[in-house]
Amino acid sequence: MSYDLAIIGGTGLYQFPGLENIERTAVDTPFGPTSAPVVSGTFAGRRIAFLARHGEGHSVPPHRVNYRANVWALHHVGARRVIGVNAVGGIRDDMGPRVVAVPDQVIDYTHGRYTSFCDVDGAEVKHIDFSEPYTASLRADVLAATARAGVPVVDGGCYGATQGPRLETRAEIARMRRDGCDLVGMTGMPEAALARELELDYACIALIANWAAGCGDEAEISLPEIFENLRVATAQVPKIVAAMLG
Structure with missing residues (x-):
């Protein structure tokens, strides 16, 4: 079975609105359980898959998400294009609350997470090219869809991925700004890198929930x-998503 698109929902997106003919699949992965069942169905006349990153009741904190299981499960059920929806904080002046952004770069500040499918005895070691962490063609499709849907969006920006679940200090955000980060979130990595290892097209829709510490008013x-x-x-x-599939 194949899907036109798969969505990984972040904080605030635990079910996909408007999904019809729903089927729920508990995928048994080599990496343990997924955060939630893979929910598939019809949306805008096309088949999509959805997985709630934090569980359907937001029971899984960002540093405990089984990213390998989630990404592997979507690949296993036939997804080839994946959009990660991430709640983030805004650092750059044009990235305030309620803004939608489609980042094009990542800096990973996380630690202690399983970051690769190679972290298994006997697995093939893959050195992926991660110069551009998001798939250019899928990013372009997302941006074109926002224009068709009339949704204002910021094109580009660097996502700084922190460990969580706590929010960051002012000093940490000041450092991230100096590093070139425009957004801060807790779930952007290793999800993007794992998708690349499985040769999935992957892009991020970042939903800005708040100004990061020390930013804004x-x-x-x-x-x-x-x-x-x-x-x-x-x-x-x-x-x-409807504009992408239409």
Whole structure:
């Protein structure tokens, strides 16, 4: 079986709105259980697959997500193009709350995660080219879809992936800004690299939930505001996907 697209949903996106003819598949992977069953169905007349990165009840924190199982499962069921939807904080001045961005670079600050399918005895060692961490053709498709759907989007930017689940200090964000990061999130890696190892097309839709520490005008990050901003931004995702599939 094949799918026109697979979506990995982040914080605030635990089911895919408008999905019809739903089937749920618990995939047995060599890397343990996935965060949630793979949910497949019809959307905009096309078959897509969906997987909730944090579980359907947000029970899995970012540093405990079984990224290998999730990516392997989507590949196993026939997905070849994958979009990761990620809730992030904004660092750059044009990346404030409720903005949708499609980053083109990554800096990985995570630690202690299984970052490769090579981390298994006897596995083939793959040295992937990761100069461009997101697939150019799929990024272009996402950006073209945002234009057709009338969804404002920021094209490009560097995603800084941190360990979580805590938010970052002002000093950490200041360092990330100096490093060239425009966005900060906790789930962008190793997901993108694992997709590359399996030769999946992969792109990220980043939903900006809040200003990162020390950015914007807010003296303190408010969790209720984060979730309201995410609710608004997440509503754009089905529009983008429908435009991609139309």
